[in-house]
Amino acid sequence: MKLVRRNDEEVVFHLTRSEKKALLFILERYPVLPLDFQPPSRGDNPGSKIDQTLLREMLAEQKRQNQEFLRKLFEQKDRFQPVHNGWHFKLLAGEVEWFLQVLNDVRVGEWHKAGCPDELSKMPVNSSEARGHAWAMEISGFFICSILELLNEI
Amino acid sequence: MPTTEKETETNTKDALEPGYLVICWNDPVNYMDYVTHVFQVVFGWNRQKAEKHMLEVHRNGKSVLTRESLEKAEHYVHQLQSYSLHATLERDSS
Numbered sequence: 365m366k367l368v369r370r371n372d373e374e375v376v377f378h379l380t381r382s383e384k385k386a387l388l389f390i391l392e393r394y395p396v397l398p399l400d401f402q403p404p405s406r407g408d409n410p411g412s413k414i415d416q417t418l419l420r421e422m423l424a425e426q427k428r429q430n431q432e433f434l435r436k437l438f439e440q441k442d443r444f445q446p447v448h449n450g451w452h453f454k455l456l457a458g459e460v461e462w463f464l465q466v467l468n469d470v471r472v473g474e475w476h477k478a479g480c481p482d483e484l485s486k487m488p489v490n491s492s493e494a495r496g497h498a499w500a501m502e503i504s505g506f507f508i509c510s511i512l513e514l515l516n517e518i
Numbered sequence: 519m520p521t522t523e524k525e526t527e528t529n530t531k532d533a534l535e536p537g538y539l540v541i542c543w544n545d546p547v548n549y550m551d552y553v554t555h556v557f558q559v560v561f562g563w564n565r566q567k568a569e570k571h572m573l574e575v576h577r578n579g580k581s582v583l584t585r586e587s588l589e590k591a592e593h594y595v596h597q598l599q600s601y602s603l604h605a606t607l608e609r610d611s612s
Binding site: 422464475484 | 546
Protein backbone atom coordinates (compact mmCIF):
# COMPACT_ATOMS: atom_id res chain seq x y z
CA MET A 365 0.00 0.00 0.00
CA LYS A 366 1.41 3.37 -1.02
CA LEU A 367 0.19 6.93 -1.04
CA VAL A 368 -0.37 8.23 -4.56
CA ARG A 369 -1.66 11.69 -3.73
CA ARG A 370 -3.46 13.64 -1.05
CA ASN A 371 -5.14 17.02 -1.30
CA ASP A 372 -8.01 18.86 0.37
CA GLU A 373 -10.58 16.79 -1.48
CA GLU A 374 -9.29 13.23 -1.66
CA VAL A 375 -6.69 10.67 -0.72
CA VAL A 376 -5.58 8.08 -3.27
CA PHE A 377 -3.72 4.92 -2.32
CA HIS A 378 -2.02 2.39 -4.55
CA LEU A 379 -2.91 -1.20 -3.74
CA THR A 380 -1.40 -4.32 -5.20
CA ARG A 381 -3.88 -6.86 -6.54
CA SER A 382 -3.43 -8.98 -3.41
CA GLU A 383 -3.93 -5.97 -1.15
CA LYS A 384 -7.17 -5.04 -2.91
CA LYS A 385 -8.45 -8.59 -2.55
CA ALA A 386 -7.54 -8.61 1.14
CA LEU A 387 -9.09 -5.18 1.74
CA LEU A 388 -12.40 -6.18 0.17
CA PHE A 389 -12.40 -9.37 2.20
CA ILE A 390 -11.95 -7.32 5.40
CA LEU A 391 -14.59 -4.73 4.51
CA GLU A 392 -17.16 -7.39 3.67
CA ARG A 393 -16.91 -8.66 7.25
CA TYR A 394 -18.02 -5.31 8.76
CA PRO A 395 -19.54 -4.98 11.35
CA VAL A 396 -17.84 -7.54 13.55
CA LEU A 397 -17.70 -6.02 17.03
CA PRO A 398 -20.99 -6.50 18.95
CA LEU A 399 -22.69 -3.43 20.42
CA ASP A 400 -22.61 -4.83 23.94
CA PHE A 401 -18.86 -5.42 23.79
CA GLN A 402 -18.23 -2.66 26.29
CA PRO A 403 -20.45 -0.99 28.85
CA PRO A 404 -20.59 2.81 28.63
CA SER A 405 -19.90 2.96 32.37
CA ARG A 406 -18.35 0.77 35.02
CA GLY A 407 -19.24 0.26 38.67
CA ASP A 408 -22.36 1.28 40.54
CA ASN A 409 -22.26 4.99 39.72
CA PRO A 410 -24.64 6.00 42.49
CA GLY A 411 -26.84 8.88 41.41
CA SER A 412 -25.63 8.54 37.85
CA LYS A 413 -27.78 9.90 35.06
CA ILE A 414 -25.84 8.04 32.38
CA ASP A 415 -28.23 6.88 29.70
CA GLN A 416 -26.76 3.50 28.75
CA THR A 417 -29.52 2.79 26.23
CA LEU A 418 -28.98 6.09 24.45
CA LEU A 419 -25.24 5.45 24.07
CA ARG A 420 -25.87 1.97 22.69
CA GLU A 421 -28.47 3.30 20.27
CA MET A 422 -26.06 6.00 19.09
CA LEU A 423 -23.42 3.35 18.42
CA ALA A 424 -25.93 1.16 16.59
CA GLU A 425 -26.96 4.10 14.40
CA GLN A 426 -23.31 4.88 13.71
CA LYS A 427 -22.72 1.31 12.54
CA ARG A 428 -25.83 1.41 10.34
CA GLN A 429 -24.50 4.59 8.70
CA ASN A 430 -21.08 3.00 8.26
CA GLN A 431 -22.65 -0.03 6.55
CA GLU A 432 -24.61 2.22 4.23
CA PHE A 433 -21.49 4.23 3.47
CA LEU A 434 -19.60 1.03 2.73
CA ARG A 435 -22.36 -0.19 0.41
CA LYS A 436 -22.25 3.09 -1.53
CA LEU A 437 -18.47 2.92 -1.68
CA PHE A 438 -18.58 -0.43 -3.45
CA GLU A 439 -21.15 0.92 -5.93
CA GLN A 440 -18.97 3.82 -7.03
CA LYS A 441 -16.72 2.58 -9.79
CA ASP A 442 -14.28 5.48 -9.56
CA ARG A 443 -13.21 4.36 -6.07
CA PHE A 444 -11.14 1.49 -7.46
CA GLN A 445 -9.33 2.29 -10.70
CA PRO A 446 -7.15 -0.36 -12.34
CA VAL A 447 -3.56 0.78 -12.91
CA HIS A 448 -0.30 -0.88 -13.79
CA ASN A 449 0.55 -3.48 -11.12
CA GLY A 450 -2.61 -2.99 -9.11
CA TRP A 451 -5.31 -0.50 -8.24
CA HIS A 452 -5.79 3.09 -7.16
CA PHE A 453 -8.20 3.30 -4.24
CA LYS A 454 -9.79 6.70 -3.58
CA LEU A 455 -11.24 8.03 -0.34
CA LEU A 456 -12.73 11.50 -0.02
CA ALA A 457 -10.91 13.60 2.58
CA GLY A 458 -13.75 13.34 5.12
CA GLU A 459 -13.95 9.57 4.78
CA VAL A 460 -10.52 8.67 6.17
CA GLU A 461 -11.62 8.69 9.83
CA TRP A 462 -14.72 6.74 8.97
CA PHE A 463 -12.58 4.21 7.12
CA LEU A 464 -10.25 3.79 10.11
CA GLN A 465 -13.29 3.15 12.33
CA VAL A 466 -14.53 0.42 9.99
CA LEU A 467 -11.12 -1.26 9.80
CA ASN A 468 -10.64 -1.18 13.56
CA ASP A 469 -14.14 -2.56 14.20
CA VAL A 470 -13.03 -5.60 12.22
CA ARG A 471 -9.70 -5.83 14.05
CA VAL A 472 -11.16 -5.56 17.56
CA GLY A 473 -14.19 -7.64 16.58
CA GLU A 474 -12.07 -10.55 15.34
CA TRP A 475 -10.02 -10.39 18.54
CA HIS A 476 -13.29 -10.48 20.49
CA LYS A 477 -14.52 -13.47 18.49
CA ALA A 478 -11.26 -15.25 19.31
CA GLY A 479 -12.06 -14.91 23.02
CA CYS A 480 -10.22 -11.64 23.82
CA PRO A 481 -6.79 -13.21 24.53
CA ASP A 482 -4.62 -11.10 26.85
CA GLU A 483 -1.68 -11.44 24.51
CA LEU A 484 -2.06 -11.34 20.76
CA SER A 485 0.61 -14.02 20.46
CA LYS A 486 -1.90 -16.31 22.15
CA MET A 487 -4.54 -15.91 19.44
CA PRO A 488 -5.88 -19.43 18.90
CA VAL A 489 -5.05 -20.94 15.51
CA ASN A 490 -6.19 -24.50 16.13
CA SER A 491 -9.06 -24.45 13.63
CA SER A 492 -9.79 -22.83 10.28
CA GLU A 493 -12.31 -20.53 11.99
CA ALA A 494 -9.75 -19.45 14.59
CA ARG A 495 -7.12 -18.91 11.91
CA GLY A 496 -9.66 -16.79 10.03
CA HIS A 497 -10.08 -14.51 13.07
CA ALA A 498 -6.31 -14.18 13.50
CA TRP A 499 -5.79 -13.48 9.79
CA ALA A 500 -8.56 -10.87 9.56
CA MET A 501 -7.24 -9.17 12.69
CA GLU A 502 -3.72 -8.99 11.27
CA ILE A 503 -4.80 -7.79 7.84
CA SER A 504 -7.10 -5.07 9.14
CA GLY A 505 -4.23 -4.01 11.41
CA PHE A 506 -1.91 -3.84 8.40
CA PHE A 507 -4.25 -1.40 6.64
CA ILE A 508 -4.73 0.72 9.78
CA CYS A 509 -0.97 1.04 10.32
CA SER A 510 -0.31 1.71 6.64
CA ILE A 511 -2.90 4.49 6.45
CA LEU A 512 -1.67 6.16 9.65
CA GLU A 513 1.96 5.91 8.56
CA LEU A 514 1.31 7.20 5.05
CA LEU A 515 -0.80 10.13 6.19
CA ASN A 516 1.65 11.12 8.92
CA GLU A 517 4.55 11.21 6.48
CA ILE A 518 3.19 14.36 4.90
CA MET B 519 -40.20 24.37 51.20
CA PRO B 520 -36.56 24.74 52.22
CA THR B 521 -36.02 21.12 51.12
CA THR B 522 -37.42 21.87 47.70
CA GLU B 523 -35.23 24.92 47.36
CA LYS B 524 -32.17 22.90 48.31
CA GLU B 525 -33.02 20.17 45.79
CA THR B 526 -33.56 22.71 43.06
CA GLU B 527 -30.26 24.35 43.88
CA THR B 528 -28.46 20.99 43.80
CA ASN B 529 -30.04 19.98 40.51
CA THR B 530 -29.11 23.30 38.94
CA LYS B 531 -25.57 22.92 40.20
CA ASP B 532 -25.36 19.38 38.79
CA ALA B 533 -26.66 20.54 35.46
CA LEU B 534 -24.23 23.43 35.20
CA GLU B 535 -21.01 21.96 36.57
CA PRO B 536 -18.92 19.36 34.80
CA GLY B 537 -19.06 16.19 36.82
CA TYR B 538 -18.39 13.16 34.61
CA LEU B 539 -15.05 11.57 33.83
CA VAL B 540 -14.27 10.15 30.41
CA ILE B 541 -11.97 7.17 30.89
CA CYS B 542 -10.10 5.09 28.35
CA TRP B 543 -9.10 1.55 29.35
CA ASN B 544 -6.18 -0.53 28.17
CA ASP B 545 -6.58 -3.51 25.88
CA PRO B 546 -4.03 -5.61 23.99
CA VAL B 547 -5.55 -5.13 20.55
CA ASN B 548 -5.58 -1.41 19.72
CA TYR B 549 -2.30 -0.09 18.32
CA MET B 550 -0.58 2.65 20.30
CA ASP B 551 -0.32 4.88 17.22
CA TYR B 552 -4.00 4.35 16.52
CA VAL B 553 -5.01 5.31 20.08
CA THR B 554 -2.83 8.44 19.87
CA HIS B 555 -4.42 9.34 16.54
CA VAL B 556 -7.95 8.90 17.92
CA PHE B 557 -7.21 11.10 20.95
CA GLN B 558 -5.90 13.82 18.63
CA VAL B 559 -8.99 13.66 16.41
CA VAL B 560 -11.64 13.38 19.14
CA PHE B 561 -10.21 15.94 21.59
CA GLY B 562 -8.21 18.11 19.18
CA TRP B 563 -5.05 17.54 21.23
CA ASN B 564 -1.54 17.90 19.90
CA ARG B 565 0.49 14.71 19.45
CA GLN B 566 2.45 15.21 22.68
CA LYS B 567 -0.66 15.38 24.88
CA ALA B 568 -2.35 12.54 23.03
CA GLU B 569 0.76 10.35 23.45
CA LYS B 570 0.94 11.17 27.16
CA HIS B 571 -2.58 9.86 27.70
CA MET B 572 -2.01 6.88 25.41
CA LEU B 573 1.04 5.89 27.46
CA GLU B 574 -0.94 6.33 30.66
CA VAL B 575 -3.54 3.91 29.31
CA HIS B 576 -0.80 1.50 28.28
CA ARG B 577 1.17 1.62 31.56
CA ASN B 578 -1.54 2.19 34.17
CA GLY B 579 -4.43 0.34 32.57
CA LYS B 580 -6.53 3.46 32.16
CA SER B 581 -6.40 7.21 31.74
CA VAL B 582 -8.89 9.88 32.72
CA LEU B 583 -9.11 11.88 29.52
CA THR B 584 -11.37 14.73 30.56
CA ARG B 585 -13.97 15.88 33.08
CA GLU B 586 -17.12 17.25 31.52
CA SER B 587 -20.85 17.76 31.83
CA LEU B 588 -22.89 14.61 31.27
CA GLU B 589 -23.87 15.59 27.76
CA LYS B 590 -20.32 16.33 26.64
CA ALA B 591 -18.94 13.24 28.37
CA GLU B 592 -21.51 11.05 26.59
CA HIS B 593 -20.53 12.66 23.31
CA TYR B 594 -16.83 11.88 23.87
CA VAL B 595 -17.52 8.31 24.96
CA HIS B 596 -19.61 7.79 21.86
CA GLN B 597 -16.82 9.17 19.69
CA LEU B 598 -14.20 6.94 21.31
CA GLN B 599 -16.43 3.87 21.09
CA SER B 600 -17.04 4.61 17.40
CA TYR B 601 -13.31 4.00 16.99
CA SER B 602 -13.69 0.75 18.99
CA LEU B 603 -11.68 2.05 21.94
CA HIS B 604 -12.71 0.85 25.38
CA ALA B 605 -14.11 4.08 26.84
CA THR B 606 -16.49 4.69 29.70
CA LEU B 607 -17.83 7.59 31.69
CA GLU B 608 -18.05 7.77 35.46
CA ARG B 609 -19.66 10.23 37.78
CA ASP B 610 -16.87 12.19 39.46
CA SER B 611 -17.34 11.68 43.17
CA SER B 612 -14.40 13.89 44.21
